[in-house]
Amino acid sequence: MVLILQILYAIVFFIMLLLSGFIIFHVVFYSYNSPSKKITLALFVPVTCVLLLTNLILFNSIDLEGLFSNIYMLY
């Protein structure tokens, strides 16, 4: 069960990474002017990096074994 959850999380995390990559791609290659490109990237890249990194750290900090054993005990 833990492994399934980890695989599912890995897929979701990869999708989020991919989505962020596509957003950056659009901003870099299709922006109509340089200042708006710089502002958007300066806002998007650091915040996304921090959020994704925090998300990864938090997921790895969850005691999944303990969580599932608690759920099993409930049933």
Next chain:
Amino acid sequence: MKNFSKYHFKDINPKEKILRVVHRSWFYLFQQFFLVILIVTVFFTGLGLIPVFSPQFIWKDQVLMLFLENFFVVSVWLYCFLIWIDYYFDIWIVTSERIINVEQKGLFTRKASELRIAKIQDVTTEVSGFLPTIFNYGDVKVQTAGEENEFLFRTVPDPYEIKGLIMKLQKQSEDHHGKNKIIK
């Protein structure tokens, strides 16, 4: 006239002047973000109210709660930028010779079309509803001769001004072509 030299469109002729760059109205963007703000407010208010209405409910695993909150914030953050991309890359450019429409649908669909000013036959403005009237935004339909479909500026700010500009350009183009015919 604003300086549009900062805009770089690769296929613009050297003689062609960019007269107007139009995005959708800010109110359209606000409408899109309003739902997001509402969902975020409901989510965090709900989390804050759980201990008030259900004191026996205690998050045993604080990390799990933080993870779920973080996951929600990441999703909302990415969604906000998808809305922004859809808004920012949807653009109409009025130049001295043509109207260019770049339409962004999601991340993977991008449609660019253009219309020669000389081919314009009719321009219609439609401001319909209470909010569009108050905030002065609406649609501008440009109809052309021939088989081409109508060109639509959707939910653009100040549609009457855009219509006026297009009509003025069309008149200039007509006069120019008329003169050429007389010379011939």
